Amino acid sequence: MTALLELSGVSKHFxxxxxxxxxxxxxxxxxxxxxxxxxxxxxxxxxxxxxxxxKPTAGTITLDGTxxxxxxxxxxxxxxxxxTYQNLQLFEESTVLENVLIGRHxxxxxxxxxxxxxxxxxxxxxxxxxxxxxxxxxxxxxIDADVAELSYGMRRRVEIARAMATEPRLxxxxxxxxxxNRTESDEIGELIQSINAEGxxxxxxxxxxxxxxxxxxxxxxxxxxRVLTEAGPTEVWQDERVKTAYxxxxxxxxxxxxxxxx
Amino acid sequence: MFDWLEPxxxxxxxxxxxxxxxxxSVHVTFRVGIMSLAPMGFAAVGGYTAAIIATKTExxxxxxxxxxxxxxxxxxxxxxxPVLRLRGIYMAxxxxxxxxxxxxxIRISDFTNGPNGIAGIPVEVKTEYxxxxxxxxxxxxxxxxRSHFGRAAKAxxxxxxxxxxxxxxxxxxxxxxxxxxxAIAGCAGALEAHRTTVISPDQYGxxxxxxxxxxxxxxxxxxxxxxxLLTWGLTILRDLLQVAGSHWEDIIYGVLLxxxxxxxxxxxxxxxxxxxxxxxxxGRTSPTPPTIEEPAEKVASR
Numbered sequence: 001m002t003a004l005l006e007l008s009g010v011s012k013h014f015x016x017x018x019x020x021x022x023x024x025x026x027x028x029x030x031x032x033x034x035x036x037x038x039x040x041x042x043x044x045x046x047x048x049x050x051x052x053x054x055k056p057t058a059g060t061i062t063l064d065g066t067x068x069x070x071x072x073x074x075x076x077x078x079x080x081x082x083x084t085y086q087n088l089q090l091f092e093e094s095t096v097l098e099n100v101l102i103g104r105h106x107x108x109x110x111x112x113x114x115x116x117x118x119x120x121x122x123x124x125x126x127x128x129x130x131x132x133x134x135x136x137x138x139x140x141x142x143i144d145a146d147v148a149e150l151s152y153g154m155r156r157r158v159e160i161a162r163a164m165a166t167e168p169r170l171x172x173x174x175x176x177x178x179x180x181n182r183t184e185s186d187e188i189g190e191l192i193q194s195i196n197a198e199g200x201x202x203x204x205x206x207x208x209x210x211x212x213x214x215x216x217x218x219x220x221x222x223x224x225x226r227v228l229t230e231a232g233p234t235e236v237w238q239d240e241r242v243k244t245a246y247x248x249x250x251x252x253x254x255x256x257x258x259x260x261x262x
Numbered sequence: 263m264f265d266w267l268e269p270x271x272x273x274x275x276x277x278x279x280x281x282x283x284x285x286x287s288v289h290v291t292f293r294v295g296i297m298s299l300a301p302m303g304f305a306a307v308g309g310y311t312a313a314i315i316a317t318k319t320e321x322x323x324x325x326x327x328x329x330x331x332x333x334x335x336x337x338x339x340x341x342x343x344p345v346l347r348l349r350g351i352y353m354a355x356x357x358x359x360x361x362x363x364x365x366x367x368i369r370i371s372d373f374t375n376g377p378n379g380i381a382g383i384p385v386e387v388k389t390e391y392x393x394x395x396x397x398x399x400x401x402x403x404x405x406x407x408r409s410h411f412g413r414a415a416k417a418x419x420x421x422x423x424x425x426x427x428x429x430x431x432x433x434x435x436x437x438x439x440x441x442x443x444x445a446i447a448g449c450a451g452a453l454e455a456h457r458t459t460v461i462s463p464d465q466y467g468x469x470x471x472x473x474x475x476x477x478x479x480x481x482x483x484x485x486x487x488x489x490x491l492l493t494w495g496l497t498i499l500r501d502l503l504q505v506a507g508s509h510w511e512d513i514i515y516g517v518l519l520x521x522x523x524x525x526x527x528x529x530x531x532x533x534x535x536x537x538x539x540x541x542x543x544x545g546r547t548s549p550t551p552p553t554i555e556e557p558a559e560k561v562a563s564r
Contacts, residue, residue: 053423053426053427074427074429074431077427083427089424091416091424093420093533094416098413101410102417104410105410105428105430106428106429108410162428165428166428
Protein backbone atom coordinates (compact mmCIF):
# COMPACT_ATOMS: atom_id res chain seq x y z
CA MET A 1 0.00 0.00 0.00
CA THR A 2 1.10 3.56 -0.62
CA ALA A 3 1.87 6.26 1.86
CA LEU A 4 -0.87 8.87 2.32
CA LEU A 5 1.09 11.04 4.72
CA GLU A 6 4.83 11.35 4.78
CA LEU A 7 6.95 13.46 7.12
CA SER A 8 10.59 13.71 6.21
CA GLY A 9 13.09 15.49 8.41
CA VAL A 10 10.39 17.71 9.90
CA SER A 11 11.55 20.11 12.62
CA LYS A 12 9.79 22.84 14.55
CA HIS A 13 11.90 25.05 16.75
CA PHE A 14 10.49 27.71 19.04
CA UNK A 15 13.51 29.89 19.65
CA UNK A 16 16.09 27.53 21.06
CA UNK A 17 13.47 24.93 21.99
CA UNK A 18 13.35 22.02 19.60
CA UNK A 19 9.71 20.94 20.01
CA UNK A 20 9.98 18.64 17.02
CA UNK A 21 13.40 17.70 15.74
CA UNK A 22 14.08 15.86 12.48
CA UNK A 23 10.97 13.68 12.61
CA UNK A 24 10.35 11.28 9.74
CA UNK A 25 7.57 8.72 9.47
CA UNK A 26 4.90 7.64 7.03
CA UNK A 27 1.25 6.76 7.45
CA UNK A 28 0.01 4.26 4.92
CA UNK A 29 -3.23 4.77 3.04
CA UNK A 30 -6.06 3.20 5.02
CA UNK A 31 -4.08 2.58 8.20
CA UNK A 32 -4.68 3.59 11.80
CA UNK A 33 -1.36 4.92 13.00
CA UNK A 34 -0.74 5.65 16.68
CA UNK A 35 1.45 8.53 17.80
CA UNK A 36 2.47 8.17 21.41
CA UNK A 37 5.08 9.51 23.77
CA UNK A 38 5.44 11.07 27.20
CA UNK A 39 3.97 14.49 27.92
CA UNK A 40 5.92 17.18 26.13
CA UNK A 41 7.29 14.78 23.54
CA UNK A 42 5.92 16.95 20.73
CA UNK A 43 2.83 14.95 19.70
CA UNK A 44 0.45 17.89 19.52
CA UNK A 45 3.10 19.95 17.73
CA UNK A 46 3.28 17.24 15.06
CA UNK A 47 -0.53 17.31 14.71
CA UNK A 48 -0.43 21.12 14.45
CA UNK A 49 2.24 20.86 11.76
CA UNK A 50 0.29 18.32 9.73
CA UNK A 51 -2.94 20.34 9.95
CA UNK A 52 -1.19 23.58 8.93
CA UNK A 53 -1.51 25.50 12.20
CA UNK A 54 2.29 25.59 12.39
CA LYS A 55 4.83 25.83 9.61
CA PRO A 56 7.81 23.48 9.90
CA THR A 57 11.20 25.10 10.53
CA ALA A 58 12.73 22.43 8.29
CA GLY A 59 11.63 19.34 6.42
CA THR A 60 8.63 18.55 4.27
CA ILE A 61 5.18 17.13 4.87
CA THR A 62 3.70 15.30 1.90
CA LEU A 63 0.05 14.36 1.51
CA ASP A 64 -0.60 11.81 -1.21
CA GLY A 65 2.54 12.88 -3.10
CA THR A 66 1.91 16.66 -2.79
CA UNK A 67 4.04 18.89 -0.59
CA UNK A 68 1.64 20.51 1.86
CA UNK A 69 4.17 21.98 4.32
CA UNK A 70 3.29 25.59 3.53
CA UNK A 71 -0.48 25.33 3.24
CA UNK A 72 -2.84 27.21 5.56
CA UNK A 73 -5.28 25.12 7.64
CA UNK A 74 -8.29 25.83 5.42
CA UNK A 75 -6.38 24.65 2.36
CA UNK A 76 -5.37 21.47 4.15
CA UNK A 77 -8.98 20.89 5.16
CA UNK A 78 -9.89 21.20 1.50
CA UNK A 79 -7.09 18.74 0.66
CA UNK A 80 -8.72 16.22 3.00
CA UNK A 81 -7.10 16.66 6.41
CA UNK A 82 -9.50 16.95 9.38
CA UNK A 83 -8.67 17.03 13.05
CA THR A 84 -9.97 17.14 16.58
CA TYR A 85 -8.36 19.13 19.37
CA GLN A 86 -6.79 18.07 22.62
CA ASN A 87 -8.68 20.80 24.45
CA LEU A 88 -12.08 20.59 22.82
CA GLN A 89 -12.70 23.47 20.45
CA LEU A 90 -16.41 23.37 19.79
CA PHE A 91 -18.73 26.27 19.09
CA GLU A 92 -20.18 26.16 22.59
CA GLU A 93 -23.26 28.32 22.13
CA SER A 94 -24.33 26.46 19.00
CA THR A 95 -26.29 23.22 18.78
CA VAL A 96 -24.79 19.84 17.91
CA LEU A 97 -26.39 20.07 14.47
CA GLU A 98 -24.98 23.55 13.84
CA ASN A 99 -21.49 22.43 14.84
CA VAL A 100 -21.57 19.56 12.39
CA LEU A 101 -23.10 21.76 9.67
CA ILE A 102 -20.16 24.16 9.96
CA GLY A 103 -17.99 21.17 9.14
CA ARG A 104 -19.98 20.80 5.90
CA HIS A 105 -18.83 24.24 4.75
CA UNK A 106 -16.53 22.87 2.04
CA UNK A 107 -19.26 20.65 0.64
CA UNK A 108 -21.73 23.39 -0.18
CA UNK A 109 -21.69 23.40 -3.94
CA UNK A 110 -23.89 26.38 -4.62
CA UNK A 111 -23.16 30.03 -4.78
CA UNK A 112 -23.14 32.09 -1.64
CA UNK A 113 -26.27 34.09 -2.37
CA UNK A 114 -28.39 31.41 -3.94
CA UNK A 115 -31.97 31.57 -2.82
CA UNK A 116 -35.34 29.96 -3.18
CA UNK A 117 -35.74 26.32 -4.01
CA UNK A 118 -32.11 25.52 -4.88
CA UNK A 119 -30.95 26.87 -1.56
CA UNK A 120 -33.60 25.02 0.39
CA UNK A 121 -32.85 21.75 -1.39
CA UNK A 122 -29.13 22.06 -0.72
CA UNK A 123 -29.75 22.98 2.93
CA UNK A 124 -32.00 19.93 3.29
CA UNK A 125 -29.35 17.66 1.76
CA UNK A 126 -26.64 19.04 4.03
CA UNK A 127 -28.87 18.67 7.08
CA UNK A 128 -29.45 15.06 6.11
CA UNK A 129 -25.71 14.36 5.85
CA UNK A 130 -25.13 16.06 9.20
CA UNK A 131 -27.94 14.06 10.81
CA UNK A 132 -26.44 10.79 9.58
CA UNK A 133 -23.06 11.72 11.04
CA UNK A 134 -24.61 12.67 14.35
CA UNK A 135 -26.54 9.41 14.41
CA UNK A 136 -23.31 7.58 13.70
CA UNK A 137 -21.63 8.98 16.82
CA UNK A 138 -24.79 8.24 18.82
CA UNK A 139 -25.96 11.78 19.53
CA UNK A 140 -29.32 11.88 17.73
CA UNK A 141 -31.16 12.43 21.02
CA UNK A 142 -29.33 15.66 21.70
CA ILE A 143 -29.05 16.93 18.12
CA ASP A 144 -30.72 20.26 18.94
CA ALA A 145 -29.11 20.76 22.34
CA ASP A 146 -26.46 23.42 22.78
CA VAL A 147 -23.01 21.87 22.97
CA ALA A 148 -22.37 23.70 26.24
CA GLU A 149 -25.07 21.53 27.87
CA LEU A 150 -23.45 18.22 26.93
CA SER A 151 -21.17 15.98 28.93
CA TYR A 152 -17.48 15.80 28.20
CA GLY A 153 -17.62 12.44 26.40
CA MET A 154 -20.47 13.58 24.19
CA ARG A 155 -18.61 16.73 23.25
CA ARG A 156 -15.63 14.67 22.13
CA ARG A 157 -17.99 12.78 19.85
CA VAL A 158 -19.41 16.03 18.45
CA GLU A 159 -15.86 16.97 17.51
CA ILE A 160 -15.34 13.68 15.71
CA ALA A 161 -18.63 14.08 13.83
CA ARG A 162 -17.70 17.62 12.88
CA ALA A 163 -14.29 16.52 11.61
CA MET A 164 -15.94 13.71 9.62
CA ALA A 165 -18.33 16.26 8.11
CA THR A 166 -15.43 17.66 6.05
CA GLU A 167 -15.16 14.23 4.35
CA PRO A 168 -11.48 13.80 5.18
CA ARG A 169 -8.97 11.34 3.76
CA LEU A 170 -6.81 11.75 6.83
CA UNK A 171 -8.30 12.19 10.29
CA UNK A 172 -6.05 13.47 13.07
CA UNK A 173 -7.38 12.66 16.54
CA UNK A 174 -5.57 14.49 19.33
CA UNK A 175 -6.25 12.57 22.54
CA UNK A 176 -9.87 11.68 21.78
CA UNK A 177 -10.26 9.68 25.00
CA UNK A 178 -8.57 12.07 27.45
CA UNK A 179 -10.57 12.13 30.67
CA UNK A 180 -12.87 9.28 29.63
CA ASN A 181 -13.64 6.14 31.57
CA ARG A 182 -13.01 2.70 30.18
CA THR A 183 -16.46 2.12 28.66
CA GLU A 184 -16.40 5.49 26.97
CA SER A 185 -12.93 5.03 25.52
CA ASP A 186 -13.90 1.56 24.25
CA GLU A 187 -16.79 3.15 22.39
CA ILE A 188 -14.43 5.71 20.86
CA GLY A 189 -12.16 2.81 19.83
CA GLU A 190 -15.04 1.11 18.02
CA LEU A 191 -15.98 4.41 16.38
CA ILE A 192 -12.41 4.92 15.14
CA GLN A 193 -12.37 1.42 13.69
CA SER A 194 -15.67 1.91 11.91
CA ILE A 195 -14.48 5.23 10.46
CA ASN A 196 -11.30 3.53 9.31
CA ALA A 197 -13.32 0.70 7.75
CA GLU A 198 -14.74 3.28 5.35
CA GLY A 199 -11.27 4.05 4.06
CA UNK A 200 -10.36 7.05 6.21
CA UNK A 201 -6.73 6.99 7.30
CA UNK A 202 -6.36 7.84 10.99
CA UNK A 203 -3.48 9.31 13.00
CA UNK A 204 -4.31 8.71 16.65
CA UNK A 205 -2.52 10.57 19.43
CA UNK A 206 -3.38 9.10 22.80
CA UNK A 207 -1.99 8.12 26.16
CA UNK A 208 -4.43 5.27 26.51
CA UNK A 209 -2.29 2.16 26.06
CA UNK A 210 -5.29 -0.13 25.79
CA UNK A 211 -6.86 1.89 23.00
CA UNK A 212 -3.62 2.31 21.06
CA UNK A 213 -2.82 -1.41 21.32
CA UNK A 214 -6.28 -2.46 20.22
CA UNK A 215 -6.99 -0.17 17.29
CA UNK A 216 -3.63 0.86 15.80
CA UNK A 217 -1.87 -0.98 13.00
CA UNK A 218 1.40 0.82 13.55
CA UNK A 219 2.72 2.96 16.42
CA UNK A 220 5.25 5.80 16.25
CA UNK A 221 6.87 6.75 19.57
CA UNK A 222 8.09 10.29 20.12
CA UNK A 223 10.41 11.43 22.90
CA UNK A 224 11.94 14.88 23.28
CA UNK A 225 10.77 15.84 19.81
CA ARG A 226 12.46 12.90 18.09
CA VAL A 227 11.17 9.58 16.81
CA LEU A 228 12.24 6.97 19.35
CA THR A 229 10.96 3.97 17.46
CA GLU A 230 8.24 2.73 15.17
CA ALA A 231 6.73 -0.69 15.61
CA GLY A 232 3.59 -2.81 15.71
CA PRO A 233 1.11 -2.05 18.51
CA THR A 234 2.15 -4.94 20.76
CA GLU A 235 5.89 -5.05 20.06
CA VAL A 236 6.25 -1.40 20.83
CA TRP A 237 5.71 -1.96 24.55
CA GLN A 238 8.48 -4.58 24.65
CA ASP A 239 11.01 -2.00 23.54
CA GLU A 240 13.32 -1.05 26.43
CA ARG A 241 13.74 2.48 25.14
CA VAL A 242 9.97 3.02 25.19
CA LYS A 243 9.75 1.76 28.77
CA THR A 244 12.60 4.03 29.84
CA ALA A 245 11.10 7.01 28.11
CA TYR A 246 7.81 6.56 29.92
CA UNK A 247 9.17 5.53 33.31
CA UNK A 248 11.63 8.37 33.24
CA UNK A 249 8.79 10.85 32.78
CA UNK A 250 5.93 12.03 34.98
CA UNK A 251 3.46 10.03 33.01
CA UNK A 252 3.88 6.70 34.80
CA UNK A 253 0.28 5.51 34.59
CA UNK A 254 0.57 5.39 30.81
CA UNK A 255 2.70 2.22 30.92
CA UNK A 256 0.46 0.17 33.13
CA UNK A 257 -0.23 -3.23 31.63
CA UNK A 258 -2.50 -2.90 28.59
CA UNK A 259 -5.49 -4.51 30.34
CA UNK A 260 -5.42 -2.07 33.25
CA UNK A 261 -7.18 0.60 31.21
CA UNK A 262 -7.80 4.04 32.58
CA MET B 263 -45.59 59.84 0.82
CA PHE B 264 -44.52 61.11 4.22
CA ASP B 265 -45.64 64.71 3.71
CA TRP B 266 -48.32 64.43 6.38
CA LEU B 267 -45.63 64.19 9.06
CA GLU B 268 -44.45 67.33 10.76
CA PRO B 269 -41.07 68.56 9.44
CA UNK B 270 -39.41 67.95 12.80
CA UNK B 271 -40.74 64.39 13.05
CA UNK B 272 -39.69 63.74 9.47
CA UNK B 273 -36.22 65.04 10.21
CA UNK B 274 -35.94 62.74 13.21
CA UNK B 275 -37.21 59.80 11.18
CA UNK B 276 -34.58 60.40 8.50
CA UNK B 277 -31.86 60.76 11.14
CA UNK B 278 -32.87 57.45 12.69
CA UNK B 279 -32.94 55.68 9.32
CA UNK B 280 -29.47 56.88 8.33
CA UNK B 281 -28.20 55.94 11.78
CA UNK B 282 -29.70 52.48 11.20
CA UNK B 283 -27.61 52.16 8.05
CA UNK B 284 -24.47 52.91 10.09
CA UNK B 285 -25.62 50.41 12.72
CA UNK B 286 -25.99 47.79 9.97
CA SER B 287 -22.47 48.60 8.74
CA VAL B 288 -20.94 48.10 12.18
CA HIS B 289 -23.06 45.00 12.79
CA VAL B 290 -21.66 43.40 9.62
CA THR B 291 -18.11 43.73 10.94
CA PHE B 292 -19.02 42.58 14.44
CA ARG B 293 -20.75 39.58 12.96
CA VAL B 294 -17.42 38.13 11.83
CA GLY B 295 -15.52 39.29 14.92
CA ILE B 296 -13.93 42.42 13.46
CA MET B 297 -13.63 45.21 16.01
CA SER B 298 -13.33 48.11 13.59
CA LEU B 299 -13.50 51.78 14.56
CA ALA B 300 -13.24 52.84 10.94
CA PRO B 301 -16.90 53.36 9.86
CA MET B 302 -16.87 57.13 10.34
CA GLY B 303 -13.86 57.36 8.03
CA PHE B 304 -15.80 55.50 5.34
CA ALA B 305 -18.85 57.67 5.99
CA ALA B 306 -16.60 60.69 5.42
CA VAL B 307 -15.38 59.24 2.13
CA GLY B 308 -18.99 58.67 1.06
CA GLY B 309 -20.19 62.08 2.23
CA TYR B 310 -17.41 64.02 0.53
CA THR B 311 -17.57 62.02 -2.68
CA ALA B 312 -21.29 62.70 -2.99
CA ALA B 313 -20.87 66.35 -1.99
CA ILE B 314 -18.08 67.03 -4.49
CA ILE B 315 -19.91 65.31 -7.32
CA ALA B 316 -23.12 67.22 -6.52
CA THR B 317 -21.50 70.66 -6.20
CA LYS B 318 -18.78 70.51 -8.86
CA THR B 319 -20.33 68.40 -11.60
CA GLU B 320 -23.68 68.11 -13.32
CA UNK B 321 -24.02 64.41 -12.62
CA UNK B 322 -27.30 63.25 -11.09
CA UNK B 323 -27.74 62.36 -7.43
CA UNK B 324 -27.85 58.62 -8.18
CA UNK B 325 -24.40 58.74 -9.80
CA UNK B 326 -22.96 60.50 -6.76
CA UNK B 327 -24.54 58.00 -4.39
CA UNK B 328 -23.21 55.07 -6.41
CA UNK B 329 -19.72 56.61 -6.66
CA UNK B 330 -19.71 57.27 -2.89
CA UNK B 331 -20.67 53.67 -2.11
CA UNK B 332 -18.14 52.19 -4.53
CA UNK B 333 -15.26 54.46 -3.50
CA UNK B 334 -15.83 53.76 0.20
CA UNK B 335 -15.90 50.03 -0.63
CA UNK B 336 -12.64 50.27 -2.60
CA UNK B 337 -10.89 52.14 0.22
CA UNK B 338 -12.28 49.53 2.61
CA UNK B 339 -10.76 46.81 0.43
CA UNK B 340 -7.39 48.62 0.55
CA UNK B 341 -7.58 48.99 4.35
CA UNK B 342 -8.69 45.41 4.93
CA UNK B 343 -5.34 43.57 4.54
CA PRO B 344 -3.43 45.60 7.18
CA VAL B 345 -6.39 45.90 9.57
CA LEU B 346 -7.34 42.21 9.37
CA ARG B 347 -3.83 41.17 10.32
CA LEU B 348 -4.37 42.75 13.72
CA ARG B 349 -6.34 41.33 16.65
CA GLY B 350 -8.45 42.73 19.47
CA ILE B 351 -7.54 46.17 20.74
CA TYR B 352 -4.78 46.54 18.13
CA MET B 353 -7.32 46.02 15.37
CA ALA B 354 -9.55 48.68 16.92
CA UNK B 355 -6.65 51.16 17.17
CA UNK B 356 -5.28 50.35 13.72
CA UNK B 357 -8.65 50.85 12.04
CA UNK B 358 -9.24 54.07 13.99
CA UNK B 359 -5.85 55.43 12.90
CA UNK B 360 -6.57 54.72 9.22
CA UNK B 361 -10.05 56.23 9.47
CA UNK B 362 -8.77 59.35 11.21
CA UNK B 363 -6.06 59.69 8.56
CA UNK B 364 -8.86 60.07 6.00
CA UNK B 365 -10.54 62.77 8.09
CA UNK B 366 -7.22 64.60 8.56
CA UNK B 367 -6.55 64.45 4.80
CA ILE B 368 -9.98 65.95 4.18
CA ARG B 369 -9.30 68.69 6.72
CA ILE B 370 -5.97 69.80 5.20
CA SER B 371 -6.85 69.37 1.53
CA ASP B 372 -8.04 72.33 -0.56
CA PHE B 373 -9.93 69.99 -2.86
CA THR B 374 -12.31 69.21 0.01
CA ASN B 375 -12.32 72.85 1.18
CA GLY B 376 -10.38 72.05 4.34
CA PRO B 377 -11.93 72.55 7.79
CA ASN B 378 -14.79 74.68 6.40
CA GLY B 379 -16.41 71.71 4.72
CA ILE B 380 -18.77 71.83 1.79
CA ALA B 381 -22.06 73.71 1.77
CA GLY B 382 -24.88 73.98 -0.71
CA ILE B 383 -25.31 70.28 -1.35
CA PRO B 384 -28.74 69.88 -2.92
CA VAL B 385 -31.39 68.15 -0.81
CA GLU B 386 -32.14 64.97 -2.68
CA VAL B 387 -32.93 62.49 0.04
CA LYS B 388 -36.50 61.49 0.54
CA THR B 389 -37.59 59.17 3.33
CA GLU B 390 -38.68 56.69 0.65
CA TYR B 391 -35.09 56.35 -0.59
CA UNK B 392 -33.85 55.61 2.89
CA UNK B 393 -36.51 52.96 3.41
CA UNK B 394 -35.61 51.32 0.08
CA UNK B 395 -31.89 51.37 0.94
CA UNK B 396 -32.58 49.80 4.32
CA UNK B 397 -34.96 47.22 2.87
CA UNK B 398 -32.28 46.13 0.40
CA UNK B 399 -29.74 45.93 3.24
CA UNK B 400 -32.13 43.83 5.36
CA UNK B 401 -32.86 41.38 2.54
CA UNK B 402 -29.13 40.90 1.88
CA UNK B 403 -28.45 40.50 5.62
CA UNK B 404 -31.22 37.93 6.02
CA UNK B 405 -30.03 35.94 3.00
CA UNK B 406 -26.52 36.03 4.42
CA UNK B 407 -27.81 35.02 7.84
CA ARG B 408 -29.59 31.97 6.44
CA SER B 409 -26.91 30.86 3.98
CA HIS B 410 -23.93 28.71 4.80
CA PHE B 411 -21.90 31.88 4.41
CA GLY B 412 -23.71 33.20 7.48
CA ARG B 413 -22.85 30.03 9.35
CA ALA B 414 -19.22 30.39 8.33
CA ALA B 415 -19.28 34.02 9.50
CA LYS B 416 -20.55 32.93 12.89
CA ALA B 417 -17.86 30.25 13.12
CA UNK B 418 -15.19 32.84 12.30
CA UNK B 419 -16.47 35.15 15.03
CA UNK B 420 -16.66 32.44 17.66
CA UNK B 421 -13.31 30.78 16.99
CA UNK B 422 -11.28 31.66 13.93
CA UNK B 423 -8.67 28.94 14.39
CA UNK B 424 -11.23 26.18 14.56
CA UNK B 425 -13.12 27.69 11.62
CA UNK B 426 -9.89 27.61 9.63
CA UNK B 427 -9.38 23.95 10.47
CA UNK B 428 -12.82 23.18 9.04
CA UNK B 429 -11.93 24.64 5.67
CA UNK B 430 -13.29 28.16 6.08
CA UNK B 431 -11.12 30.82 4.46
CA UNK B 432 -11.10 33.18 7.43
CA UNK B 433 -9.40 36.04 5.62
CA UNK B 434 -11.88 35.94 2.75
CA UNK B 435 -14.90 35.95 5.06
CA UNK B 436 -13.52 38.92 6.97
CA UNK B 437 -12.45 40.73 3.80
CA UNK B 438 -15.94 40.49 2.34
CA UNK B 439 -17.52 41.69 5.59
CA UNK B 440 -15.08 44.59 6.07
CA UNK B 441 -15.42 45.78 2.47
CA UNK B 442 -19.22 45.59 2.43
CA UNK B 443 -19.37 47.38 5.78
CA UNK B 444 -17.21 50.16 4.30
CA ALA B 445 -19.50 50.45 1.28
CA ILE B 446 -22.61 50.60 3.50
CA ALA B 447 -21.01 53.30 5.68
CA GLY B 448 -20.08 55.23 2.52
CA CYS B 449 -23.67 55.02 1.32
CA ALA B 450 -24.90 56.26 4.71
CA GLY B 451 -22.43 59.17 4.56
CA ALA B 452 -23.61 60.18 1.09
CA LEU B 453 -27.28 60.09 2.12
CA GLU B 454 -26.49 62.15 5.20
CA ALA B 455 -24.68 64.77 3.09
CA HIS B 456 -27.67 65.09 0.76
CA ARG B 457 -29.99 65.51 3.72
CA THR B 458 -28.16 68.10 5.83
CA THR B 459 -26.79 70.04 2.78
CA VAL B 460 -23.66 70.98 4.77
CA ILE B 461 -20.78 68.71 5.76
CA SER B 462 -17.53 69.38 7.57
CA PRO B 463 -14.67 67.12 8.68
CA ASP B 464 -15.61 67.51 12.35
CA GLN B 465 -18.89 65.63 12.08
CA TYR B 466 -17.04 62.36 11.37
CA GLY B 467 -15.68 62.13 14.87
CA UNK B 468 -16.22 59.90 17.84
CA UNK B 469 -19.62 61.13 19.03
CA UNK B 470 -21.73 59.33 16.43
CA UNK B 471 -19.53 56.25 16.56
CA UNK B 472 -20.08 55.83 20.30
CA UNK B 473 -23.86 55.88 19.85
CA UNK B 474 -23.67 53.40 16.96
CA UNK B 475 -21.42 51.08 18.95
CA UNK B 476 -23.82 51.19 21.89
CA UNK B 477 -26.69 50.09 19.66
CA UNK B 478 -24.68 47.31 18.05
CA UNK B 479 -23.20 45.95 21.29
CA UNK B 480 -26.46 46.11 23.25
CA UNK B 481 -28.41 44.74 20.29
CA UNK B 482 -26.05 41.79 20.11
CA UNK B 483 -24.66 39.91 17.14
CA UNK B 484 -27.00 36.93 17.08
CA UNK B 485 -29.21 38.48 14.41
CA UNK B 486 -29.21 41.79 12.55
CA UNK B 487 -32.70 42.59 13.86
CA UNK B 488 -31.31 42.98 17.39
CA UNK B 489 -29.30 46.16 16.79
CA UNK B 490 -31.81 47.51 14.26
CA LEU B 491 -34.85 47.16 16.52
CA LEU B 492 -32.87 48.56 19.42
CA THR B 493 -31.95 51.63 17.35
CA TRP B 494 -35.57 52.26 16.51
CA GLY B 495 -36.83 51.48 20.00
CA LEU B 496 -34.37 53.82 21.70
CA THR B 497 -34.99 56.59 19.18
CA ILE B 498 -38.73 56.39 19.82
CA LEU B 499 -38.17 56.22 23.58
CA ARG B 500 -35.87 59.21 23.44
CA ASP B 501 -38.40 61.28 21.57
CA LEU B 502 -41.25 60.22 23.84
CA LEU B 503 -39.29 61.18 26.94
CA GLN B 504 -38.16 64.37 25.18
CA VAL B 505 -34.62 63.97 26.42
CA ALA B 506 -32.88 64.26 23.03
CA GLY B 507 -29.79 66.43 23.31
CA SER B 508 -29.99 66.87 27.09
CA HIS B 509 -27.58 65.25 29.52
CA TRP B 510 -30.35 62.78 30.44
CA GLU B 511 -29.82 61.11 27.08
CA ASP B 512 -26.21 60.24 27.90
CA ILE B 513 -27.15 59.10 31.41
CA ILE B 514 -29.88 56.79 30.13
CA TYR B 515 -27.57 55.31 27.47
CA GLY B 516 -24.79 54.82 29.99
CA VAL B 517 -27.05 53.05 32.49
CA LEU B 518 -28.56 50.92 29.73
CA LEU B 519 -25.15 49.86 28.45
CA UNK B 520 -23.95 48.86 31.91
CA UNK B 521 -27.15 46.95 32.76
CA UNK B 522 -27.21 45.04 29.48
CA UNK B 523 -23.53 44.15 29.63
CA UNK B 524 -24.13 42.76 33.13
CA UNK B 525 -27.24 40.77 32.26
CA UNK B 526 -26.36 39.82 28.68
CA UNK B 527 -22.69 40.25 27.89
CA UNK B 528 -23.30 39.14 24.30
CA UNK B 529 -26.14 41.58 23.70
CA UNK B 530 -29.89 41.20 23.47
CA UNK B 531 -30.04 39.00 20.37
CA UNK B 532 -27.81 36.38 21.95
CA UNK B 533 -29.38 32.94 21.81
CA UNK B 534 -28.08 31.60 25.09
CA UNK B 535 -29.97 34.44 26.80
CA UNK B 536 -33.23 32.81 25.80
CA UNK B 537 -32.20 29.22 26.40
CA UNK B 538 -33.97 29.04 29.76
CA UNK B 539 -37.08 30.61 28.26
CA UNK B 540 -37.01 28.23 25.31
CA UNK B 541 -36.71 25.22 27.55
CA UNK B 542 -39.64 26.37 29.64
CA UNK B 543 -41.77 26.78 26.53
CA UNK B 544 -40.67 23.40 25.21
CA GLY B 545 -41.48 21.80 28.57
CA ARG B 546 -45.00 23.17 28.40
CA THR B 547 -45.75 21.80 24.94
CA SER B 548 -44.24 18.36 25.54
CA PRO B 549 -44.66 16.92 29.05
CA THR B 550 -41.34 15.06 28.85
CA PRO B 551 -38.53 17.29 27.68
CA PRO B 552 -35.84 15.46 25.74
CA THR B 553 -33.47 13.85 28.19
CA ILE B 554 -29.80 14.53 27.89
CA GLU B 555 -28.06 11.34 28.80
CA GLU B 556 -25.23 9.33 27.40
CA PRO B 557 -26.81 7.03 24.83
CA ALA B 558 -24.01 4.55 25.41
CA GLU B 559 -25.87 1.49 24.18
CA LYS B 560 -26.39 3.16 20.81
CA VAL B 561 -22.70 3.41 20.14
CA ALA B 562 -21.98 0.01 21.53
CA SER B 563 -24.58 -1.65 19.34
CA ARG B 564 -23.06 -0.22 16.19
